[in-house]
Every structure is written in C-alpha cells, then in structure tokens.
Amino acid sequence: MSPERRAVLLLLGLAVLGQGVRTWLALPGAPPGEVQLLGAGPAGAPTAHRDSSLRHSRPLGAGETIDLDRAGAAEIARLPRVGVGLARKIVADREARGLFGGLQGLDRVPGIGPGLLAAIGPHAAFSGQPVPPSAGSPAEAPATPAAAASPSEPPKTRTAEPLDLNTATAAELEELPFVGPYMAGQIVAHRARHGPFTAVDSLVRVPGIGPATLARIRERLRVLP
Numbered sequence: 608m609s610p611e612r613r614a615v616l617l618l619l620g621l622a623v624l625g626q627g628v629r630t631w632l633a634l635p636g637a638p639p640g641e642v643q644l645l646g647a648g649p650a651g652a653p654t655a656h657r658d659s660s661l662r663h664s665r666p667l668g669a670g671e672t673i674d675l676d677r678a679g680a681a682e683i684a685r686l687p688r689v690g691v692g693l694a695r696k697i698v699a700d701r702e703a704r705g706l707f708g709g710l711q712g713l714d715r716v717p718g719i720g721p722g723l724l725a726a727i728g729p730h731a732a733f734s735g736q737p738v739p740p741s742a743g744s745p746a747e748a749p750a751t752p753a754a755a756a757s758p759s760e761p762p763k764t765r766t767a768e769p770l771d772l773n774t775a776t777a778a779e780l781e782e783l784p785f786v787g788p789y790m791a792g793q794i795v796a797h798r799a800r801h802g803p804f805t806a807v808d809s810l811v812r813v814p815g816i817g818p819a820t821l822a823r824i825r826e827r828l829r830v831l832p
Contacts, residue, residue, distance in 0.1 A: 706735030
C-alpha cells in the first residue's frame with residue numbers, strides 16, 4: 608500500500624473516531640454537534656453555588672455590617688482579621704452561652720482582645736440582648752445593676768489599698784467595679800481549683816473575665832509574693 612493511501616485511511620479513521628466521541632458526549636435530544644461540558648449540574652446550580660461562594664469570600668464593603676448574634680461562621684469569617692477557625696469559636700460560644708449583645712459580650716470569646724475588637728467594631732452589629740450570668744451564661748458583664756453600668760460610671764466604694772488576689776474573699780472582690788457576686792465567686796472558685804494567682808494578669812484565665820474588664824480593675828488588685 609502506498610504512503611498516500613495509508614495517510615488517507617488514517618485521516619478517515621480519525622474523523623470517524625471524533626464523530627463517535629461527539630455523539631457520546633451529546634445531550635439526549637440535543638442537536639447534532641452540541642456537546643455537554645463534563646461536570647455541569649442542573650440548570651442554575653453551578654451559578655448559584657458560585658454566587659454563594661463569592662458572597663462569603665469577598666471583603667466587606669464600606670458601611671457593611673454583620674450581625675454577630677445571628678450570622679453563621681462563613682459570614683462572620685468575612686470580618687477583618689477573623690478566620691474560619693475563630694468564626695466557628697464565636698458561633699460555638701454564642702450557642703453555649705447566649706447572645707453577645709455588644710462588643711463587650713464578644714470579648715468573652717477566647718482569642719478576641721482589644722485590638723481585634725477595634726478592627727471589627729465598624730462592621731459588627733448585634734440584634735440580641737446579652738444573657739445575664741444568673742441565667743447560666745458566664746458573660747463578662749456583672750450580675751448586679753451597679754456593676755452592669757457603663758464604663759464611665761463611678762466605681763464602687765474603694766478600699767484603702769489594692770486587694771490581694773490570693774487572699775481576698777468573694778465579698779471583698781464583689782466590691783470591685785464591674786465585678787458582681789457571680790464573677791467574684793468565679794474568681795474564688797478558680798483560685799481553689801488551680802492554686803494561687805501568679806500575677807494580676809492571670810485573672811484573664813477565669814471564665815467570663817476578658818482584657819477589657821481586667822484593664823478596669825487592674826489598679827485595684829495585686830499579688831503579694
């Protein structure tokens with residue numbers, strides 16, 4: 608067989624093979640030559656999924672807010688400096704301890720401090736009311752009305768000298784500003800379980816006390832050697 612004849616037969620074989628592949632990939636009832644792209648799902652499904660992914664991954668716009676008392680982890684993760692891991696912690700804390708009701712309530716979540724609160728503050732919204740500690744949520748806000756007032760409220764009666772964290776009673780700790788009976792009991796219970804405090808800053812290990820509360824009462828406390 609001459610080389611020219613072999614070349615013609617090869618071209619004819621390739622043409623037949625290509626037509627067979629196109630017929631196999633075609634949609635049922637579709638015009639000849641119309642090919643379905645592999646991986647395509649029901650009409651509209653890929654587009655809807657893509658739009659949802661883009662919405663959750665795009666940065667927040669100017670003035671856009673996220674309700675931290677209602678949003679899921681994927682939406683919360685869009686906040687500045689908040690990743691998926693921390694967003695899940697926020698949702699888990701909210702489900703276990705109640706709504707935040709404000710940035711002060713959000714401060715109770717481990718891993719959130721003043722710097723992060725300042726970064727997300729312009730984009731944070733809260734539609735709920737914080738759950739008081741008496742309802743079973745060890746929130747940072749104190750239980751008594753006097754302690755639950757704003758940071759500008761005059762402090763409670765001052766003692767002559769700072770309290771020693773390792774010897775103060777619950778009644779004495781209760782007199783600190785922004786510390787009510789519940790939180791005073793938490794401090795004493797933590798000391799009994801884990802031993803004496805090594806520094807005033809160790810107070811943040813007590814559930815419900817965050818950096819914001821510690822900053823307001825630090826000057827009223829001390830740890831004697």
